[in-house]
Amino acid sequence: MVNTDNSKLVMRLKQEVQGDILFDDFSRGRYSTDASIYQLMPVGIVIPASEDDVQIALQIAVEEGVPLLPRGSGTSQNGQAIGEALLIDSTKYLNQVIEFDKAARTICVQPGIVLDQLNQYLKPHGLFYPVDVSTANRATLGGMTGNNSCGARSIRYGNMVHNVSSVEALLADGTHAHFKSVNGPPEDNLAYQRLVQKMLELGQREASEIRSRFPKLLRRVGGYNIDELIKEEPNMGRLLVGS
Incomplete structure (x- = not known):
């Protein structure tokens, strides 16, 4: 059931966002936990179908005074993926490789791509992404970036901060940067x-x-x-x- 205080938020999101909008109790309950011991009920969940959806959801959240929280697969053990906010889940649609330069050994990906999927893409080229978290079959590159993830090879190859060359993001006012x-x-x-x-x-x-x-x-x-x-x-x- 939708909280009546959020009825305008829900209406605007459903009218303006092309992706999935989840405000039912069951969905909110599923997204209230991650791999940590904590539980916080989100306001709702947006599963954007495009980058435009993310920008629109951000603008609506700002105008309606609702906090926004990006979420990957929820594999972190410290509660980073949960909160009393409007969650943005990029795992369903925003999970593609955008650009790959084998010679430069650089790759541009969307935040919802899973580490194992990325390495499967790179393997035929004799390459791999070296930040090898233990949850590689679930952890997303967006979540790993936000969490500065590391792994068993971090002493040799570094953490995420040593393996990220740039980040495309939205400022608080919705401006792309x-x-x-x-x-x-x-x-x-x-x-x-x-x-x-x-x-x-x-x-x-x-x-x-x-x-x-x-x-x-x-x-x-x-x-x-x-x-x-x-x-x-x-x-x-x-x-x-x-x-």
Whole structure:
């Protein structure tokens, strides 16, 4: 049964989003748990059929004052995939390989692709994605990025933050942005350019504080990797990994 307080939210989502909209008690109950010990009932679930759906759902959530939470397969043990929010589940539709460059050994994927599926795609080319989490048959690349996942090979190959070159994401106002190395081709996006400039100025101003106090750990999942801001070649995509 739909909460009457969310009736406008449900109506707008069903009218404007092409993907699946789930607000029934059974679906919300299924999405209230993950691999952790916690349980939090979500407001509802959007299963976007396209990137446009994600942007529309974000805009509606902002206008209706509802928090938004992206979710992968829910394999993390610390409750990152649950919350009293509108969940965005990308596993059903947004799970494809977008672009692959064998020579450069780079691949662009949607957030819902599962690690084992990615490695199955790469295997005929003699390649693999080295962040080998134990839940590889379920964990999505989007969730792994948000969680800065690692694995048994992390000492040799690094964590997600060492294996992500860029992230395409939406800002809070729904603006699309391509977070990447600041030394790459400039983005034709004024909002993104202003954001990057502010972040670089912040890094320059607080460089000594970041060097002295930011934890020097191999894996961090407690927020933005602000130490990226003081590197020779800051990467805004890696700033987001683990956040």
